Amino acid sequence: MSNSVELFGADYSVYVRICRIALVEKGVDYKLHPVDIFADGGPPRDYHDMNPFGRIPSFRHEKFELYETDAITAYIDEAFDGPELMPRDTKARARARQIMRLADAEIYRHLVWGVYVPWKDGKPMPGLERAGLTLGELDRLAGQSWMAGDQFSLADAYVYPMLVYVSIVPEGRAQLAEFAGLTRWMEQMSSRKSIIFSQFSDENA
Numbered sequence: 001m002s003n004s005v006e007l008f009g010a011d012y013s014v015y016v017r018i019c020r021i022a023l024v025e026k027g028v029d030y031k032l033h034p035v036d037i038f039a040d041g042g043p044p045r046d047y048h049d050m051n052p053f054g055r056i057p058s059f060r061h062e063k064f065e066l067y068e069t070d071a072i073t074a075y076i077d078e079a080f081d082g083p084e085l086m087p088r089d090t091k092a093r094a095r096a097r098q099i100m101r102l103a104d105a106e107i108y109r110h111l112v113w114g115v116y117v118p119w120k121d122g123k124p125m126p127g128l129e130r131a132g133l134t135l136g137e138l139d140r141l142a143g144q145s146w147m148a149g150d151q152f153s154l155a156d157a158y159v160y161p162m163l164v165y166v167s168i169v170p171e172g173r174a175q176l177a178e179f180a181g182l183t184r185w186m187e188q189m190s191s192r193k194s195i196i197f198s199q200f201s202d203e204n205a
């Protein structure tokens with residue numbers, strides 16, 4: 001099975017990291033092929049055969065190819081043996097999906113691209129205004145120990161890489177510290193094998 005699973009993307013990407021976390025949590029061996037979308041001239045030309053939009057990640061299992069993280073992680077969960085990555089309970093599963101879409105629509109868009117990315121470039125951070133609302137809502141929706149249900153799920157895999165980038169920014173870290181539940185969850189997540197294995201290079205800088 002080992003080399004039949006391939007992931008294409010860069011280790012700085014939150015979406016690539018979500019897939020890597022899912023693969024490790026599921027216990028699936030895989031090969032990561034580096035694709036740098038920010039390289040001069042963009043990703044290699046033949047990468048567009050896998051993803052015509054030039055976004056990462058893309059995924060291949062034997063001859064089956066996929067892009068879009070939601071589809072990739074659902075496939076990983078359903079195609080391989082190992083712990084289930086979505087709650088069985090209908091309400092907990094709905095909550096997990098809600099949090100995953102909130103991560104796409106709010107956290108990635110406004111806190112990764114509106115806080116972390118401009119901060120790194122020394123520019124104003126328009127997303128900071130929205131951080132309290134978004135983090136407060138996440139804190140309200142999250143379960144006691146996990147984002148949804150009573151064990152790790154894809155909702156945890158989605159939110160963690162995004163909040164790590166928020167926490168690298170001093171102003172983002174200060175806003176996160178206002179939410180004791182989220183802070184505790186971040187600490188708990190930080191010692192998981194899948195999280196350690198997929199660390200961003202600037203995570204502990």
Ligand SMILES: N[C@@H](CCC(=O)N[C@@H](CS)C(=O)NCC(=O)O)C(=O)O
Pocket residue numbers: 013014015016037053054055056057067068069070
């Ligand atoms: N909806 C896509 C989003 C993936 C995405 O936005 N990836 C970023 C890197 S984290 C990317 O490739 N950005 C380049 C671009 O949008 O052109 C997914 O869920 O996989």
